[in-house]
Amino acid sequence: xxxARFLGRKPFWDSAALRDSAPTVRFGNLLIxxxxxxxxxxxxxxxxxxxxxxxxxxxxxxxxxxxxxRQSVNLDPSAFFAFIELGNACIKRGAREDALRAxxxxxxxxxxxxxxxxxxxxxxxxxxxLPLTQVPELRDPFLE
Numbered sequence: 001x002x003x004a005r006f007l008g009r010k011p012f013w014d015s016a017a018l019r020d021s022a023p024t025v026r027f028g029n030l031l032i033x034x035x036x037x038x039x040x041x042x043x044x045x046x047x048x049x050x051x052x053x054x055x056x057x058x059x060x061x062x063x064x065x066x067x068x069x070r071q072s073v074n075l076d077p078s079a080f081f082a083f084i085e086l087g088n089a090c091i092k093r094g095a096r097e098d099a100l101r102a103x104x105x106x107x108x109x110x111x112x113x114x115x116x117x118x119x120x121x122x123x124x125x126x127x128x129x130l131p132l133t134q135v136p137e138l139r140d141p142f143l144e
Contacts, residue, residue: 001030001031001032001033002015002018002030002031002033003029003030003031004026004029004030004031005029007019007031011078011111012041012076012078012079012080013041013042013044013045013076013078013079014041014078015039015041015042017037017038017039018031018033018037018039021033021035021037040075040076041075041076041078043071043075043076044071044072044073044075044076044079044082045072045076045079047068047069047071047072047075048068048069048072048079048082048085050068051064051065051066051068051069051072051082051085051089052065052085052143054068055085055088055089062089062092062093063093065085065089066086066089066090066093069082069085069086069089070086073086073102073105077105077109078109079109080105080106080107080108080109080110080111081106081140081141081142081143083102083103083105083106083109084102084103084106084120084138084139084140085140086102087099087100087102087103087106087123087127087138088137088138088140090102091127091132091135091137094132096127096128096132099127099132099135100124100127100128103120103123103124103127103138104124106120107120107121107124116141119138119139120138123135123138
């Protein structure tokens with residue numbers, strides 16, 4: 001069951017498998033599909049949102065957030081900002097190589113945006129050269 005409003009083409013977490021299939025039944029905006037479909041995009045978004053609830057809790061649970069973010073990017077790597085949050089979580093854990101890998105993946109999947117890509121490149125530079133305690137979190141542009 002899916003709300004039809006969520007099946008439009010998206011740059012990340014796109015549900016092309018459902019959009020390209022005919023629903024079995026429709027009740028207004030509620031579409032009901034029968035069969036087997038790749039829903040990794042829907043699961044990736046859910047894991048990302050669950051991770052944010054761990055990060056922005058009164059007492060952040062960085063370990064749980066990192067695990068959820070890893071699941072999210074493994075399910076659908078198109079959401080570059082999930083890699084940014086993963087990099088931030090790795091910084092909190094003191095894992096430089098994991099953070100660099102996550103930020104590099106964010107850069108690989110980021111759109112061509114003159115304001116966005118340089119900030120990721122700068123974060124990679126800082127993570128490579130500074131003590132991790134001096135590396136600030138990179139802001140997630142989709143949380144503003």
